[in-house]
Amino acid sequence: MDLNEFITAFAEQFDETSPSEINAHTDYRDLVDWGSLTALSVIAMVKTQMNKKVTGEELYSCPTVGDLYNLLNSK
């Protein structure tokens, strides 16, 4: 999965935020509908679409979508 595909899949986990607001530099933790249930959706998406694992702590410590993508690619 390349970065653009990841951003699209990541943005699909948000219900109130427009996909156009999400790019590699977005601090998703500031988005209005970021929270535990969105985080769980992202964890599930990473598992099913990337076959990788990410923890809640990692999700909350990555500053941007791009940083999260890089973290996942390093696994």
Add this chain to the structure above:
Amino acid sequence: MELIKLSPDFSLEKYGVQVRLVNEDDADFILRLRTDSKLSRYIHSTDNDLEKQKEWIRGYKEREAQGTEFYFMFLHNGERAGVRRLYSIKEDGTFTGGSWLFLPDIPMSVSIVSMIISLEVAFGMLHLTYDDLYDGVHESNTKVIKFCKMLGVEFTDTIIDEKGKYFIGGLTKETFYKREKEILELLNITC
């Protein structure tokens, strides 16, 4: 079946979360959660009145003593983190859940495992068999709808009131036990 009663001193520690039953001293905390406009968008409105909240809890304690309702306070690192309630508990083994509200700044797994713990209590300790979501989930509450589906809730119909459309349905004990393992695994938690 005869309703099972939990002791007023009931407490449990699981998945890094502590659980006990709500008491009158929790009124201020609950009121803060229930009157937070963002957190309480999809729950029934509550008057911002501490005395009324205490009075409501006194009434709840009577239902708790009868075994028809249990209001859980979840703590993380010994601090109040959020609540979840099982109510309309009936002798036919059905119940419903609600009042699921947590502080936004706690670790993401806390609110999710709290939902799971409340269902483990319902199906495991209270021997209930069916979570009847007769109150429904508002169609705009998409995150909760998605989470309910992850838990195995089957939405079967809709109801409409002045606030809009709600999906109604239910969750069986068997389905919950299958799905909870998958959710705990996503959270890196072992049963």
